[in-house]
Amino acid sequence: MEILYLLIxxxxxxxxxxxxxxxxxxxxxxxxxxxxxxxxxxxxDDKPERGKADE
Amino acid sequence: MSEDHCYHCGLxxxxxxxxxxxxxxxxxxxxxVGCQAVAKAIIDNGLGDYYRNRDALPESPREAMPxxxxxxALFDHADFQKTFVRxxxxxxxxxxxxxxxxxxxxxxxxxxxxVARQPGVLGIEINFxxxxxxxxxxxxxxxxxxxxxxxxxxxxxxxxxxVARSEELARKERRNALWRVFVxxxxxxxxxMYAVPVYLAGEGDMSADIESLMRWASFVLTLPVVAYxxxxxxxxxWRDLRLRRVGxxxxxxxxxxxxxxxxxxxxxxxxxEVYFDSVTMFVxxxxxxxYLEMTxxxxxxxxxEALARLMPAFAARVAAYPDDxxxxxxMAAELRPGDVVLVRPGETIPADGVVVEGRSSANExxxxxxxxxxxxxxxxxxxxxxxxxxxxxxxxxxxxxxTTRLAAIIQLMERASLERPRIVQLADRIAxxxxxxxxxVAAAVAVAWWFIDPAKTLWITVSVLVVTxxxxxxxxxxxxxxxxxxxxxxxxxxxxRSHAVETLARATHFVFDKTGTxxxxxxxxxxxxxxxxxxxxxxxxxxxAIEQTSEHPFGVALREAVGxxxxxxxxxxxxxxxxxxxxxxxxxxxxxxxxxxxxHGQPLPAAAQALLDCGDTVIALADEAGWLAxxxxxxxxxxxxxxxxxELRAAGRQVALLTGDAAPVAARVAGALGxxxxxxxxxxxxxxxxxxxxxxxxxxxxxxGDGVNDAPxxxxxxxxxxxxxxxxxxxxxxxxxxxxxxxxxxxxxxRLARRALRVIxxxxxxxxxxxxxxxxxxxxxxxxxxxxxxGMSGSSLLVVLNSLRLQKPGKG
Numbered sequence: 001m002e003i004l005y006l007l008i009x010x011x012x013x014x015x016x017x018x019x020x021x022x023x024x025x026x027x028x029x030x031x032x033x034x035x036x037x038x039x040x041x042x043x044x045d046d047k048p049e050r051g052k053a054d055e
Numbered sequence: 056m057s058e059d060h061c062y063h064c065g066l067x068x069x070x071x072x073x074x075x076x077x078x079x080x081x082x083x084x085x086x087x088v089g090c091q092a093v094a095k096a097i098i099d100n101g102l103g104d105y106y107r108n109r110d111a112l113p114e115s116p117r118e119a120m121p122x123x124x125x126x127x128a129l130f131d132h133a134d135f136q137k138t139f140v141r142x143x144x145x146x147x148x149x150x151x152x153x154x155x156x157x158x159x160x161x162x163x164x165x166x167x168x169x170v171a172r173q174p175g176v177l178g179i180e181i182n183f184x185x186x187x188x189x190x191x192x193x194x195x196x197x198x199x200x201x202x203x204x205x206x207x208x209x210x211x212x213x214x215x216x217x218v219a220r221s222e223e224l225a226r227k228e229r230r231n232a233l234w235r236v237f238v239x240x241x242x243x244x245x246x247x248m249y250a251v252p253v254y255l256a257g258e259g260d261m262s263a264d265i266e267s268l269m270r271w272a273s274f275v276l277t278l279p280v281v282a283y284x285x286x287x288x289x290x291x292x293w294r295d296l297r298l299r300r301v302g303x304x305x306x307x308x309x310x311x312x313x314x315x316x317x318x319x320x321x322x323x324x325x326x327x328e329v330y331f332d333s334v335t336m337f338v339x340x341x342x343x344x345x346y347l348e349m350t351x352x353x354x355x356x357x358x359x360e361a362l363a364r365l366m367p368a369f370a371a372r373v374a375a376y377p378d379d380x381x382x383x384x385x386m387a388a389e390l391r392p393g394d395v396v397l398v399r400p401g402e403t404i405p406a407d408g409v410v411v412e413g414r415s416s417a418n419e420x421x422x423x424x425x426x427x428x429x430x431x432x433x434x435x436x437x438x439x440x441x442x443x444x445x446x447x448x449x450x451x452x453x454x455x456x457x458t459t460r461l462a463a464i465i466q467l468m469e470r471a472s473l474e475r476p477r478i479v480q481l482a483d484r485i486a487x488x489x490x491x492x493x494x495x496v497a498a499a500v501a502v503a504w505w506f507i508d509p510a511k512t513l514w515i516t517v518s519v520l521v522v523t524x525x526x527x528x529x530x531x532x533x534x535x536x537x538x539x540x541x542x543x544x545x546x547x548x549x550x551x552r553s554h555a556v557e558t559l560a561r562a563t564h565f566v567f568d569k570t571g572t573x574x575x576x577x578x579x580x581x582x583x584x585x586x587x588x589x590x591x592x593x594x595x596x597x598x599x600a601i602e603q604t605s606e607h608p609f610g611v612a613l614r615e616a617v618g619x620x621x622x623x624x625x626x627x628x629x630x631x632x633x634x635x636x637x638x639x640x641x642x643x644x645x646x647x648x649x650x651x652x653x654x655h656g657q658p659l660p661a662a663a664q665a666l667l668d669c670g671d672t673v674i675a676l677a678d679e680a681g682w683l684a685x686x687x688x689x690x691x692x693x694x695x696x697x698x699x700x701x702e703l704r705a706a707g708r709q710v711a712l713l714t715g716d717a718a719p720v721a722a723r724v725a726g727a728l729g730x731x732x733x734x735x736x737x738x739x740x741x742x743x744x745x746x747x748x749x750x751x752x753x754x755x756x757x758x759x760g761d762g763v764n765d766a767p768x769x770x771x772x773x774x775x776x777x778x779x780x781x782x783x784x785x786x787x788x789x790x791x792x793x794x795x796x797x798x799x800x801x802x803x804x805x806r807l808a809r810r811a812l813r814v815i816x817x818x819x820x821x822x823x824x825x826x827x828x829x830x831x832x833x834x835x836x837x838x839x840x841x842x843x844x845x846g847m848s849g850s851s852l853l854v855v856l857n858s859l860r861l862q863k864p865g866k867g
Contacts, residue, residue, distance in 0.1 A: 004265055008249070008272045015245050015276060019238065026234055036183030039160030043108055 061086035063094045063210075065112040078106055093210035102168055102209075109161035113210055127200040127207070129369065129384055130215070136199065139215040146194040147177065150202075156211040157186050165209060173197065173205045188213065215368060232346045239284040239339035242276045243332075249273045250332035263325070270322045273331035281315050285338045301490045303526050306497070310520040311338060314840060317513050330514060330840065337521060337844035344848025348530070348855045366440055366461060370405035371397045376449060377412075387455075394452045398443045406439045407454035415446040422461065423547045423779070423795035433604070434611040467551040467792065471540060476553035478815075479533045486529040489826070493523050500834050514840055518833040522843035523826050527850040531818030535858040539811035542862050547795035548804035549779070555790035558774035559805060560812035562757035564749055565703050569714035569724055571761035571778055573696045573798075578608050578688040580616040584666055586682040594684035596621045598645045598676050601636045604628075609674060609688055633674065641678045648675040648685070655681050692727055699798040700728045703805070709754070713742050713768070742768040759801070760789075776801065811861055818854045825850045 025031070059068050062076070062083035074085040076094040085091040097105055130136070140150045157163065163181045170179045170190065175197025181188040190202055206213045249269040253261065288311060291304030314330040314337075321327035371382040376395035387405040390396065395411065398404050404417065416428035419441040428444045431437055437450060440461040456462065497519045504512040536557070540550040550556060570576050583591045599617035602610035604626060623643070626636040633646010644651045648659065648667065654677055659667070663685050667673050671689035675682065703710050711732035712725045721735035734745055746756050746768055758765070758772035769775035769789050777789035778796050793801050829846055832838050838846070 001262070001265065005268065008268050011245065011248070012272050012275055015241060019241060019279075022237055022241075023234065026230065026237075033182040036160065036163060036181070039183065040164070043104065043161065043164040 059084070061090050062106075063090040064114065079103060089210075093208070096208045097165065097169075100169055100172065102165055105161050105165040108164065109159050111159035113158055113162065114156045127203050127384075129386060130199045130203055136215075140199070143191065147191060148194050148199070149189060149191045150199060150215065152188045152190060152203075152213040152215060154181065154186055154188050154206065154211050154213050157181075157183075162211070166206060166211060169209050170202060170205050173202060176202060229350065232342070232349060235284040235287070236339070236342045236346050239280050239335060239342050242280040242284070243335040243339045245276050246273045246331050246335045267322075267325055270325075270329050270331075273329065274319060274322050277315065277318075277331040277335055280335045280338050281311060284342060285311050288341075301487060301494065303486070303490070303524060303529060306490060306493060306520040306524045307341065309494075309497075310517040310840070310843075313513065314517045328510065328513075330517075333514065333517070333840035336841035340841070340844035340848045344852045347852055348534075366459075367403040367405050371399070373397050373449065390452050390455050392452055392455060396450050396452060398448045398450060400443055400445055400447065402443055404437050404439050404441050404443060404448075404450065406450075406452045407459045408437055408439075408450040408452045410435050410437060410448055411451050412449040413447050415448050416444045417441040418444055419795075422464065423797075430615065432611070432614040434614065464549060464794070467549055468544065471551050471553050471555075476536065476557065478554070478557050479536070482529060482532045482819075486525045489525045489528065493520070493525075496523075496830070496834075504836070511836055515833065515836045517840045518836075518838045518843040519830070521840060522829040522833045522838055522846050524847050525822065525826060526847060527822035527825060527854045528819070530851055530854050531822050532815050534855055535811055535815045535818060535861065538858050538861045539807060539814075543791075543804050543807055546803050546807075547779075547793065547797065547800045548776075549792040549794055550790070551792060552790040555774055556808045556811050557815075558755065559757060559776075559791065560808040562708065562755045562774055564709040564711065564754040564756045566711045566713050566746060566749075566756055566758045566772070567730075568758075568760035568765055569712060569716055569721060570690060572759055573712070573724060573728065574690045574692050576690065576761065576778075578612050578672065579691045580612050580686060581671065581689045581691060582666070582687040584663060584685045584687070586660060586663060586684055587677075587680070589683050591684070593621075594676055594686075597623070597638060597643065597683070598686060600638070601626055601634050601643060601645045605634055609672075610634075612688060613686075638678070641680070643676070643678045643683075645676045645686075646674055648673065651675040651677045652682075655679055657681050692724060693796075693798055695797060695799040697728050699802045700730060702802045704729070706805075706809075713737055713745055713758075715739075715742075739765075739767055743771050746771045759793075807861065814858055814861060818857055821857075822850060822854060 060066065061068055062078065063085055066086045068084050068086045072086065074088065074091045075082045076085060076091055076098060077083070078094065078098055083094070085094060097103065136150070139152075140148050143149050154166065157166075160183060163183050166188075167179055167181060170176055175193045175195075177191040177193060179188060179190045190199075192199070192202060203213050249272050253266060253269060285308075288304045288308045291302060292308035295302035295305055311334060314334050317327070318329040318331050318334065321329050367387055369384050370387045370390055372385045372390065373380060373382055373395045375381070380397075382397055390406050396405060396408070400415065410431050410433050412433060414430075414432050416430050417437055418428045419438055422438055422440055431443075431448060436453075437448070438461065439454075439459045454460070497516055500519050501512055501516040504515050536553065539556050543550055543556070567573050580595070583594055585591050585594055589597065595613065596617055599610075599613040600621040600623045602613050603623075604610075605628065621638070623636040623638045626634060628634050629646070629650070631647075632650040633644055635642060635644045637643070642654065644654050652659070652675070659682065663682070666685050666687060671687050673685050673687050676684045676686065700710055709732070710730050711734065712721060712728075712730045713734045714721050715737055716735060718733075718735040721733050725731075725733045734741075737745065742765070746758060749756050750771075750773070755774075756772040757774045757776065758769050759776040760769050761778045765777075766788060769777065774791070775789040776791045776793055779792045779794035791804070793804075825846070829838065829843075833843065
């Protein structure tokens, strides 16, 4: 049971770390646009020119 | 995509248009110069990937750009930039823009790529969800107009996005609230983890050290929940106490504070019970409920905000109309009455005015709730904020800025939202009494349990304080009224007084004015009697063509009735008589029968003479050879009036017609609509007395009139509805304004008001039942504080959700 003396304070610290992470994400606007970034990764900015056309 | 559709925008390629752009090695057909220019710009900049990645077609750019580009220089105006451009550094600027025409994610990619390549642009970010963009650029190397031109070149249009202050505030409030909920929720979960083992552990399973450690850990996590998440409750309670009254927050703050302090004391002295889990859970449920309630409310009141954004920033002024059609882009705020502006299809009309040239239709849905675009012909008035749908229109500006209908509508809506109706004040007074009683009951419960079982005293008292807090009671009425007003505004019935919804629903007698209310209030073409070689349609078309430039009400009525366009020459006006023109080489006249008859000198046929005697206004059409037709004009009954009257009667309401017109006309209208009670030839004083007499018999009178001439009688009735046409909207004192002039909307609004009243009753019954059931349960100790938290926020939420049903267009 001695391990609890470590685990309980550790859990408190973890809560604050997670809280800080959420606070940062909220402040930096991570929740403002939930759709765009998902599409954005699909578009390459540096694709070499292709000759193929798709219909 | 087939070959006969534009490769860029997907619209069919008109016959004879041969415009092509080479894309990915193949020649693609384009429907117009605009699409061609856009596609060329995209390909020349190496952004052909757009065509591979898009999954929706863009909007067609329609007209070629140059005219719009000329206006962009205005954006570089320092005064104009003040509202939406921020200075970030020496010459670095950031602008907030809203971009029109984004249809898929590939659009975002295209714009970002293209704009980022412009010299001097430091960065651009576009939010796909809100279509808003932030652009940063170096003022020394680039101008904002160049950025906007780059966006326009690839087929999108960007407008400055002037963040309305209230909207920004609402966003901040939402973010703060979400963060408070998160802190409380996270604290609650973690505190639970420490509390559960203590509950489960048997006697002696857990050493005192561990238990004390758990308590301290719970305390550390509860502290931010109480100090930060629950802060609004404490602030509210403190404000109430300073003003020497008791509000909703007082019992909540008392409960949270008492439980927390007792737990802290128990932790410090290592004795008694701790309630950290109850405190956090309780705060979490309360905040969660408030958050949901707030988002629902913000959505419901966004109608005003949407209206305020309708007016465009720019207008195309035609300075030398009609001699020179060249267009100058000016700020809409610089327009003056008398200016002529060009509004292209798809653009928003920048001010109130009258059509001087062109034929189109305007979508006024947001302003009047009328979803079908309204036909606009020369002489017709248009409302600033409406969207021009079909063809270009030249308008003469009549009202600008604060005097427009849009500004008046916004003012009236704000007036209504600032008032507190009696019914809400009453609910508030009851709630305040209720809280006072509740505090006394809680004190009694505390004393009683102190003698029965001191260990349970604290949490039972907290439960009583929380579970019976009359939040639902005080929300029941205002939320339903707010949502009902918003829903009514959407169907074109503007609520300008806060009591209007309730009183309309309670009305027993509906009294209508005739002219302009049950009838259109302006002449329409009622009958065409052909007298010569031309048939009915040809006569109408010819008369309309002659009256093409006339601003006389008959001219407007003729143009509305016209089928196909006929060409006439040398039209001239003889004031007081009519108009004359040349058609097919012959002189034709339309106007007063005597004057028209002078053209050929023939007497009127006997059949025509009867028409002349019927009482309505009749004008004649003739050429040199003889009479062609007689046209009868008169005031017509609104097409939807009969259905509305029938519905009111079916709902058991008394309907009466009260008019200053002569008895025969009034009787004819009343007969057509099925109204029994008719009072004709009434002076304003008699109208007033008539309503007063009804009220003396205990009637709740709803008076429907045209708003301006009926002002005294409208003010006398318990609730008044005015027709929303005319420029004097802002001066109207009526409680409700029917913006669309569509009487069906009035009966929809009436049904909505009755539903709102029903919803308010349900809400009140529910919140009373809830409080009276929960109180005894909490007093005997069957409700723990966290259950109390769920109960209270659940009951408030139920009230809000029940009220939200009013937003749905229901049957009745």
